[in-house]
Amino acid sequence: MKKLAIFDLDGTLLNTITDLGKACNYALETMGFATHPIQAYAYMVGNGVRNLMKKAQQDADEATIDELLRHFKTYYNEHCLDTTKPYPGITELLEKLQSQGVALAVASNKYQEATEKIIKGCFPTINFVAIEGQQEGRNRKPDPSILFSVLGKYPVNKKEVLYIGDSGVDVECAKRACVESIGVSWGFRSVAELRRANADYIVDRPAEILDHLEDQF
Numbered sequence: 001m002k003k004l005a006i007f008d009l010d011g012t013l014l015n016t017i018t019d020l021g022k023a024c025n026y027a028l029e030t031m032g033f034a035t036h037p038i039q040a041y042a043y044m045v046g047n048g049v050r051n052l053m054k055k056a057q058q059d060a061d062e063a064t065i066d067e068l069l070r071h072f073k074t075y076y077n078e079h080c081l082d083t084t085k086p087y088p089g090i091t092e093l094l095e096k097l098q099s100q101g102v103a104l105a106v107a108s109n110k111y112q113e114a115t116e117k118i119i120k121g122c123f124p125t126i127n128f129v130a131i132e133g134q135q136e137g138r139n140r141k142p143d144p145s146i147l148f149s150v151l152g153k154y155p156v157n158k159k160e161v162l163y164i165g166d167s168g169v170d171v172e173c174a175k176r177a178c179v180e181s182i183g184v185s186w187g188f189r190s191v192a193e194l195r196r197a198n199a200d201y202i203v204d205r206p207a208e209i210l211d212h213l214e215d216q217f
Helices: 017-030 038-043 049-056 062-079 090-099 112-122 145-153 168-177 191-196 206-214
Strands: 004-007 103-111 130-134 161-165 180-184 201-203
Touching: 004 145, 017 038, 017 049, 017 062, 049 062, 062 112, 090 103, 090 206, 103 112, 103 145, 112 130, 130 145, 145 161, 145 168, 161 168, 161 206, 168 180, 168 191, 180 206, 191 201, 201 206
Parallel strands: 004 103, 004 161, 103 130, 161 180, 180 201
Antiparallel strands: none
């Protein structure tokens, strides 16, 4: 039986790609660089916003990346909830899990300030035991430190933990932490990527996550 379900944010709980893409294009345009189609960002996100800047402007030096990041955060902090919304069935899934006594947490490579604002804005009725974003001094996923931080706040046996994400990075993070993984097909990355990463399970609808957990009750 699983006691703790930890979710990735971007591409798993929430469709954030438009707000992310607009913020990145704002930063690029502000500095005189070419912008990208919004959907192109689906293959750039997932490894933190600094890496997003590096992928969006590949020939930029570190000082330029710093400036791009500053512009990105200025825009994103104000507009991160403009179009961002839960995928169909996600809110119902979280409410059902919460009612069944399964603890819920978030582990994202998005910086902490935005992670907290978005989660609290989109899921005001869900009591997450931990909301973990990227923090100074902690390695990004697939390093498992973020999952260990969640477990430090809500200690359970690793066999009682499930990590759900949409990318190979998420699956690798779960494997490094020695917890079970579910890959979701509705996010920013392909099912092929999830299969290559050897996700323990792959689901096409949020309700399938509930089915998987109920099978273990």
